[in-house]
Structures are given as structure tokens and as C-alpha cells.
Amino acid sequence: MVHHGSLFLRSFIASLVMIMPVIATPTPASPAYQLQQLGSSSSSDDWQKYIRSPSAQIIYPQSIVVNGTLGNVTNADGLLTGHGKTILTRPAPENGSAADSSIPTIIVDFGQNIPGYLSIKFGGAYNSTPGLPGIRLAFSESIQYGYLTDVSDFSRSDNIAVKSYPYTWTDIHGCEYSDQVCADGIHGFRYVKIYMDALDSDAPYTSNYGAVSIDSLSLNISAFLGTPDTFTGWFESSDDKLNQWWYDGVYTNDLCTDVLDANSTDPRNAASPGMLGKLVILDGAKRDRLPYIGDLAVSARTSYLSHDVPEATRNVLADLANHQRADGWIPPASINNYTLLLLDYPLWWIACTYDLFMYTGDTDFVVTYYQTMINVLDDFYPAITDNTTQMITKGIGSSGSYGDYAFINRSGPITYLNALYVIALDNAASMATYLGHRQDAARWSARSMVVAAAINTYNFDSSVGAFFDGSCGDTYCATHAQDGNSLSILSGAANVTRATSALAYLAAHNARFYGNAFYDNDVVAGGYSQRVYTFISYFEIEARFKTGLADSALEEIRRLYGWMEANDPGITMWEGIGQGGQPYEGAFTSLAHGWGTGVVPALTNYVLGVMPQGPGFSIFSVKPIPGDVQWAKGVVPTPHGPIYVAWDSNQAVGLFYLSVSAPTGTKGAVSVPVGNSSVPVYVDNELAWENNGHAYAATYENYADAGYVSVQVEGGDHVITAGYSI
Numbered sequence: 257m258v259h260h261g262s263l264f265l266r267s268f269i270a271s272l273v274m275i276m277p278v279i280a281t282p283t284p285a286s287p288a289y290q291l292q293q294l295g296s297s298s299s300s301d302d303w304q305k306y307i308r309s310p311s312a313q314i315i316y317p318q319s320i321v322v323n324g325t326l327g328n329v330t331n332a333d334g335l336l337t338g339h340g341k342t343i344l345t346r347p348a349p350e351n352g353s354a355a356d357s358s359i360p361t362i363i364v365d366f367g368q369n370i371p372g373y374l375s376i377k378f379g380g381a382y383n384s385t386p387g388l389p390g391i392r393l394a395f396s397e398s399i400q401y402g403y404l405t406d407v408s409d410f411s412r413s414d415n416i417a418v419k420s421y422p423y424t425w426t427d428i429h430g431c432e433y434s435d436q437v438c439a440d441g442i443h444g445f446r447y448v449k450i451y452m453d454a455l456d457s458d459a460p461y462t463s464n465y466g467a468v469s470i471d472s473l474s475l476n477i478s479a480f481l482g483t484p485d486t487f488t489g490w491f492e493s494s495d496d497k498l499n500q501w502w503y504d505g506v507y508t509n510d511l512c513t514d515v516l517d518a519n520s521t522d523p524r525n526a527a528s529p530g531m532l533g534k535l536v537i538l539d540g541a542k543r544d545r546l547p548y549i550g551d552l553a554v555s556a557r558t559s560y561l562s563h564d565v566p567e568a569t570r571n572v573l574a575d576l577a578n579h580q581r582a583d584g585w586i587p588p589a590s591i592n593n594y595t596l597l598l599l600d601y602p603l604w605w606i607a608c609t610y611d612l613f614m615y616t617g618d619t620d621f622v623v624t625y626y627q628t629m630i631n632v633l634d635d636f637y638p639a640i641t642d643n644t645t646q647m648i649t650k651g652i653g654s655s656g657s658y659g660d661y662a663f664i665n666r667s668g669p670i671t672y673l674n675a676l677y678v679i680a681l682d683n684a685a686s687m688a689t690y691l692g693h694r695q696d697a698a699r700w701s702a703r704s705m706v707v708a709a710a711i712n713t714y715n716f717d718s719s720v721g722a723f724f725d726g727s728c729g730d731t732y733c734a735t736h737a738q739d740g741n742s743l744s745i746l747s748g749a750a751n752v753t754r755a756t757s758a759l760a761y762l763a764a765h766n767a768r769f770y771g772n773a774f775y776d777n778d779v780v781a782g783g784y785s786q787r788v789y790t791f792i793s794y795f796e797i798e799a800r801f802k803t804g805l806a807d808s809a810l811e812e813i814r815r816l817y818g819w820m821e822a823n824d825p826g827i828t829m830w831e832g833i834g835q836g837g838q839p840y841e842g843a844f845t846s847l848a849h850g851w852g853t854g855v856v857p858a859l860t861n862y863v864l865g866v867m868p869q870g871p872g873f874s875i876f877s878v879k880p881i882p883g884d885v886q887w888a889k890g891v892v893p894t895p896h897g898p899i900y901v902a903w904d905s906n907q908a909v910g911l912f913y914l915s916v917s918a919p920t921g922t923k924g925a926v927s928v929p930v931g932n933s934s935v936p937v938y939v940d941n942e943l944a945w946e947n948n949g950h951a952y953a954a955t956y957e958n959y960a961d962a963g964y965v966s967v968q969v970e971g972g973d974h975v976i977t978a979g980y981s982i
């Protein structure tokens with residue numbers, strides 16, 4: 257891996273220095289003066305204080321869990337560096353069967369969720385009979401599962417036969433004796449329970465008594481170590497919580513960015529030869545530790561916007577495309593020899609390929625896998641399309657047996673699948689256009705319009721003002737899902753009237769204190785109205801920004817991410833949240849899942865406001881949607897160089913300041929919010945708009961309850977102001 261972080265930072269600072277002096281300073285009392293303090297008022301690397309990554313690859317325990325110590329333990333604090341030895345002692349069984357409370361136990365807290373290989377430095381052991389004292393380990397991301405007996409959460413347990421002499425044991429997958437006394441290898445966890453015990457099946461090598469001395473513990477982190485010098489993009493705003501969640505999201509995603517290793521994936525048959533030894537984005541730090549296409553729709557964006565490792569995404573998309581089935585279907589993951597049947601992930605493959613193209617400019621990938629895309633769109637989905645409605649209809653052919661990102665048992669013309677089809681068709685048409693395949697582009701665009709119209713004709717429930725989910729027999733089920741409503745808006749199928757109505761419906765019926773549920777009720781399955789998927793919630797948050805409802809987008813972000821931040825393990829973002837705000841699948845739930853990091857692209861794309869509009873940001877757009885955020889600044893990495901944006905708002909008095917520094921050769925539309933079309937807008941002090949366009953091809957559009965003036969600029973440094981000149 258090659259990182260350009262520090263080089264890049266220096267050039268960014270240099271570019272800032274170039275921008276600032278050209279701005280004339282208004283009188284300190286004026287609102288305009290206050291707006292312009294942005295880039296200069298705080299140091300340019302202030303954002304680094306939010307970074308969660310440890311600074312080194314080897315880390316040590318932070319504390320001993322207060323009520324986690326049981327049995328005869330001498331100096332539990334000895335497991336903390338520099339606190340002496342810890343001794344666990346358990347009497348021999350001949351003195352009667354030991355009660356559970358006599359099992360010497362210590363629970364160690366590493367302070368934050370993180371995957372790696374644990375090492376224990378043993379000072380020696382004592383046992384009076386043949387066999388060695390057994391130490392067992394149980395790992396957990398959350399302390400509520402940390403007290404369980406042997407496996408804590410989903411992690412399998414580790415077993416150690418402690419030698420009589422001092423040595424360091426490291427958690428490498430494998431067994432000490434043939435198939436006995438086995439360790440699991442990597443674990444994603446925050447807490448580890450260490451206790452003296454032995455499996456019957458490990459006899460005669462271990463026994464559950466004796467004395468063991470431990471000098472120290474350490475963890476060798478196995479994940480992308482996101483230290484400050486590795487950041488190629490960053491974000492900062494007037495809202496400290498939003499800032500912290502942006503970096504928490506990056507941290508979570510970094511924990512999922514690792515080299516795929518046969519011993520560290522989900523235990524199912526998933527060690528894909530095509531990805532082994534390569535950098536990938538896994539779904540979760542604890543499990544499945546396996547790459548999935550759909551998850552990348554969120555996690556790859558987080559990755560592109562924070563670190564220069566596009567290969568982590570590309571390696572996954574390439575391997576799964578290489579396993580495309582003859583009928584055009586693409587497996588969602590390597591699990592069970594590429595046979596897990598999901599109906600939506602081939603469409604996410606197209607959306608993710610489009611993102612790879614737009615964020616990193618990887619034309620070679622699109623050219624190489626162009627036929628893969630044709631097979632998906634022209635073979636697989638037409639074969640499960642109802643040719644009367646033109647909608648993908650689950651139930652045609654063998655599609656009824658397929659699952660989706662949440663294994664939802666639903667059927668018929670599912671809104672989510674068809675809206676995602678519209679997105680994939682449009683993305684494919686855009687890629688086809690760039691590659692000069694005009695007929696493909698025209699065919700896919702035309703089909704996209706037909707499917708979008710069908711969604712509106714057949715799937716809208718006028719009685720409540722939201723889209724139906726799918727069918728129950730001959731009629732639509734009386735249920736409305738977050739996924740279909742959100743993607744209908746993002747795909748553009750829903751016009752602004754329907755988008756506003758559908759989002760109001762979700763706010764009224766799906767909002768829970770820990771996020772927005774993926775269903776409004778339990779018609780499809782019990783508990784669905786209480787379950788929040790961080791994955792699909794991102795698309796609702798996006799839909800809110802896209803519809804101009806910044807306040808409700810930020811409100812949903814604060815509810816969802818505020819809940820995860822406030823609950824164990826803290827910092828990392830969960831796979832899903834269930835009834836009462838608990839991990840939705842109990843101990844099995846991954847509490848560090850890349851697909852839960854949508855707060856990162858949401859804030860960069862909509863609050864900072866930077867989006868790619870052409871391959872590799874060759875064309876970009878900057879359109880801040882501030883809500884109650886007062887200012888934001890940050891960098892978006894592109895293959896042409898960084899785009900730096902800083903904006904400050906005093907919309908109460910109708911003023912907005914935005915500076916953008918984009919690489920030479922790129923161009924884009926910069927949009928600033930204005931109260932009405934008579935507000936003047938200046939580009940580098942030249943009047944661009946006032947009641948009508950004067951320069952920079954300025955245009956005005958109504959957008960929710962605000963208006964925006966857009967100007968077209970070339971790469972270079974520009975200052976755009978609304979309501980005042982500088």
C-alpha cells in the first residue's frame with residue numbers, strides 16, 4: 257500500500273495559503289467578515305483530533321472490567337502494562353466439584369473495538385499432575401455479552417495449555433496437539449475474558465486447575481491502521497458530534513479493510529482463492545469477515561472519501577464478477593463457493609462499479625467488465641421481468657427463493673428491487689455513454705424510464721402517500737418499507753411531491769429512538785417495525801438531503817449515530833439495531849460493520865456538498881445543504897488531486913461564503929443557497945447572478961424551501977459569495 261497523505265496535505269496547505277491573501281478584509285463588525293474567518297481561524301489539521309486509530313500496530317489493555325474478576329485472582333491489574341504479575345489459581349478437583357464462582361476469571365477491556373491477534377506473555381504455570389493448566393479465552397465486542405461462559409459473542413473460543421516456563425503465546429489459528437487445544441486466530445472485539453478451565457475433549461493435555469502467572473497482554477492489530485498521515489480526505493464542521501461520527505465511521509470502515517486470509521473469514525466455505533492475500537473491504541470486523549457487494553454501496557464510498565485504497569473495493573468487485581453465472585447473475589460474496597442467492601446484489605454490483613468509476617476514474621475496470629454489466633442487465637433481470645408491467649417480479653422463474661441484504665421474505669413487484677434497477681440502468685447508461693456505447697446507453701435509459709413510470713403507476717399507495725413494499729397474493733401487502741421508498745427517491749422515480757410525502761410517512765411511522773426502522777409494521781415478519789438497518793438507513797438519509805430536507809436528514813443522523821455512540825462498544829457502527837435499541841441479532845450482531853458508515857458519505861456529499869459528476873471527479877459539483885450546520889470545510893480526494901471546500905453561512909441575514917480549490921483540468925457547478933432570486937451572487941468578486949444570469953452561466957432553482965444559485969467554474973481557486981461581494 258502506498259499512501260500519499262502527507263504529501264497531499266502539504267499541497268493542500270499550500271493551496272490554502274494561495275487563496276487567503278486574495279480576499280480583501282471587510283470591517284470586523286460586518287457579518288461578511290465573520291464568514292471569511294473560516295480557513296484562517298483554526299489550524300488546518302485541527303480535524304486530526306477526531307481520529308480514533310491507535311498510533312501503533314501493537315496495543316495494550318486499557319482497563320480491567322470492575323465486576324468481571326471472579327475466583328482466586330491475585331493482582332488482576334497486573335494485566336495492565338507495568339502493574340506486575342497476575343496469578344490465577346484454581347484448587348484441584350479432588351477437593352470437591354468447583355462452583356462456577358471459583359473459576360478464576362478476569363475480563364480485560366482494550367478500550368475500543370478492534371480486530372487483531374492477541375498475545376499473552378506467561379510467566380509460568382504450576383500443576384501437580386500430568387497435563388497443563390488450561391486457560392480459555394472468550395471475546396466480545398460488547399460487555400453485555402462479555403460475561404457469557406465460553407464463546408461470549410459469535411467468536412469461537414480459544415484454548416491454551418500453559419507451559420511451566422515463561423513464554424509468549426500468540427493467537428494463531430490452529431491446534432497445539434493434533435486436533436486438540438485449539439485457538440481461533442483473529443478476533444474482532446473490545447473485551448476478552450480470560451479464565452482457567454479445560455474442555456473435556458482436550459484431555460489429557462489440559463486440566464481445569466493449577467496456577468498460572470501472566471505478565472502482560474498485547475494485541476497485534478490486523479486492519480488498515482488509519483493514522484493521520486493515511487487520510488487523503490477529511491471533514492470538519494461547526495457541529496462537533498457530526499465531526500466525531502465522520503471519523504468514527506472511517507475508523508469502523510478501516511477495521512473492515514484488511515487482507516483476506518483463509519483462517520480469518522467466516523467459518524463457512526468462503527476462502528475465495530480469487531481474493532486471498534488481497535486487500536478487501538470485509539463486511540464486519542468480527543464477522544463474517546467476508547466481502548459482500550451490497551455492503552460496498554456504503555463502505556466503498558467511505559473508503560474513497562478517506563483513504564487512497566481503491567484496490568480494496570476493486571479486488572472484491574473483480575472477483576465476484578469473475579464468478580458471474582451463465583445467466584448473468586453475480587454472486588453477492590464468495591460464501592459457500594459463490595452460491596448464496598441474493599436477488600439485489602447484482603444490481604448493487606453495477607452501482608458500486610459506477611461509484612468506482614466516478615470516485616476513482618477507473619476506466620480500465622469498466623472496460624474490462626463491460627460485458628459483465630450487459631449480462632446482468634440484458635440477461636438476468638429481463639428473465640425475471642413481468643412483461644406486462646415491465647417490473648422485476650420476484651417469483652418468476654426461481655427468483656422466489658432468492659434473498660436480499662436482509663433476507664426479507666417478500667415477493668412480487670418489490671419497490672426496492674425495481675427502484676434499484678432504475679439506479680443500475682441509469683448508472684450503466686452513463687458508463688456506456690462515457691465508453692461510446694450509444695445503443696446500450698439508449699436502451700438502458702429507455703428501460704429505466706419505463707420501470708420508473710411503472711413504479712409510480714403500480715406501487716404507490718395513495719391512501720397513505722408512500723410506496724408499497726411488494727405483493728401478498730393478488731394484492732399489495734399493507735406494509736411500506738424504508739428501502740423502496742428511499743431508493744424510489746434516489747433513483748428519481750419519485751417526483752418531489754411523492755418524495756416529500758414518502759419521507760413524511762417514514763418520519764411518522766418508522767422513526768424509533770435509535771433510528772428509522774426498515775418497516776412501518778410487522779406484516780412481513782415479527783419485529784420488523786422495531787429493526788433498524790444502518791445500511792439502508794443511509795439511503796433514507798441521502799433521500800432526505802436530496803429532497804432538500806436537511807433538518808430531517810440531520811435529525812435522523814443524530815438519532816441513529818447518537819444511539820450507537822452512547823452504547824457499548826461506542827465509536828464503531830453496528831450492522832443493525834433491534835427492539836429497545838439492542839443489537840438486532842443479539843450476540844451474533846456485528847458491532848463494527850462497514851455498511852453502517854453512511855454518515856461519512858452523507859456529510860461529505862451533502863453537508864460539505866462535494867459530489868463526482870464525471871469519472872474521477874473530472875466534473876464535480878459543490879452544493880452544501882447546511883440545515884443547522886453553520887460552517888464546514890474539508891478535502892475530497894480525486895485522482896486529479898484534492899478538492900478543497902470551505903463554506904460559512906449566515907443565512908439569517910442572507911449571506912453565504914464558499915471557497916473551492918479544485919485541480920486544474922476539472923470543472924464543476926458550485927451552488928450556494930440564497931433566500932430568493934434577487935440575492936446577488938459573486939464569483940471571485942465578479943457579479944454572476946442578480947435576478948438573472950450575468951456570468952459563469954449562473955442559474956437559479958427552487959429547492960425545498962430555499963433557492964440555489966449555481967455557477968460553472970473551472971479548476972483552480974474560487975470564492976463564491978451570496979448577498980455580498982468581498
Ligand SMILES: *[C@@H]1O[C@H](CO)[C@@H](O)[C@H](O)[C@H]1NC(C)=O
Nearest residue numbers: 321322323324325399400403
Ligand atoms: C457487571 O456490571 C454490569 C454493569 O455495571 C452489569 O450489567 C452486569 O450484569 C454485571 N455482571 C456481573 C456478572 O455481575
Ligand SMILES: *[C@@H]1O[C@H](CO)[C@@H](O)[C@H](O)[C@H]1NC(C)=O
Nearest residue numbers: 328329330343344345346467
Ligand atoms: C489464592 O491463590 C494463592 C496462590 O496463588 C494462594 O496463596 C491463596 O491462598 C489462594 N487464596 C484462596 C482464598 O484460596
Ligand SMILES: *[C@@H]1O[C@H](CO)[C@@H](O)[C@H](O)[C@H]1NC(C)=O
Nearest residue numbers: 346347348349350351384465
Ligand atoms: C485440598 O484440600 C486439602 C484439605 O483441605 C488441602 O490440604 C489441599 O491443599 C487442597 N488442595 C488444593 C489443590 O487446594
Ligand SMILES: *[C@@H]1O[C@H](CO)[C@@H](O)[C@H](O)[C@H]1NC(C)=O
Nearest residue numbers: 428429430431441517518519
Ligand atoms: C491457518 O491455519 C492453519 C491451521 O489450521 C495454520 O497452519 C496456518 O499457519 C494458519 N495460517 C495463518 C496465516 O495464520
Ligand SMILES: *[C@@H]1O[C@H](CO)[C@@H](O)[C@H](O)[C@H]1NC(C)=O
Nearest residue numbers: 313314373375475476477478
Ligand atoms: C504483527 O502482525 C504482522 C502481520 O501479521 C507481523 O508482520 C508483525 O511481525 C507482527 N508484529 C509483532 C510485534 O508481532
Ligand SMILES: *[C@@H]1O[C@H](CO)[C@@H](O)[C@H](O)[C@H]1NC(C)=O
Nearest residue numbers: 525526527579592593594595
Ligand atoms: C465450486 O464451484 C465450482 C463451479 O461450480 C466447482 O467447479 C468447484 O469444484 C467448487 N469448489 C468446491 C470447493 O466445491
Ligand SMILES: *[C@@H]1O[C@H](CO)[C@@H](O)[C@H](O)[C@H]1NC(C)=O
Nearest residue numbers: 638639640641642643652653
Ligand atoms: C420478457 O421479455 C424479455 C425480452 O423479450 C425476455 O427476454 C424475457 O424472458 C421476458 N420475461 C419473461 C418472464 O418471460
Ligand SMILES: *[C@@H]1O[C@H](CO)[C@@H](O)[C@H](O)[C@H]1NC(C)=O
Nearest residue numbers: 665666667727728729780781
Ligand atoms: C414467506 O412468506 C410466505 C407468505 O407470503 C409464507 O407462506 C412462507 O412460509 C414464508 N417463508 C418463510 C421462510 O418464512
Ligand SMILES: *[C@@H]1O[C@H](CO)[C@@H](O)[C@H](O)[C@H]1NC(C)=O
Nearest residue numbers: 712713750751752753754755
Ligand atoms: C408527481 O407525480 C404525481 C403522480 O404522477 C402527480 O400527481 C404530481 O402532480 C407530480 N408532482 C409534480 C410536482 O410533478
Ligand SMILES: *[C@@H]1O[C@H](CO)[C@@H](O)[C@H](O)[C@H]1NC(C)=O
Nearest residue numbers: 909910931932933934935979
Ligand atoms: C430576498 O432576500 C434578501 C436577503 O435575505 C432580502 O433582503 C430581500 O428582501 C428578499 N427579497 C424578496 C423579494 O423576498
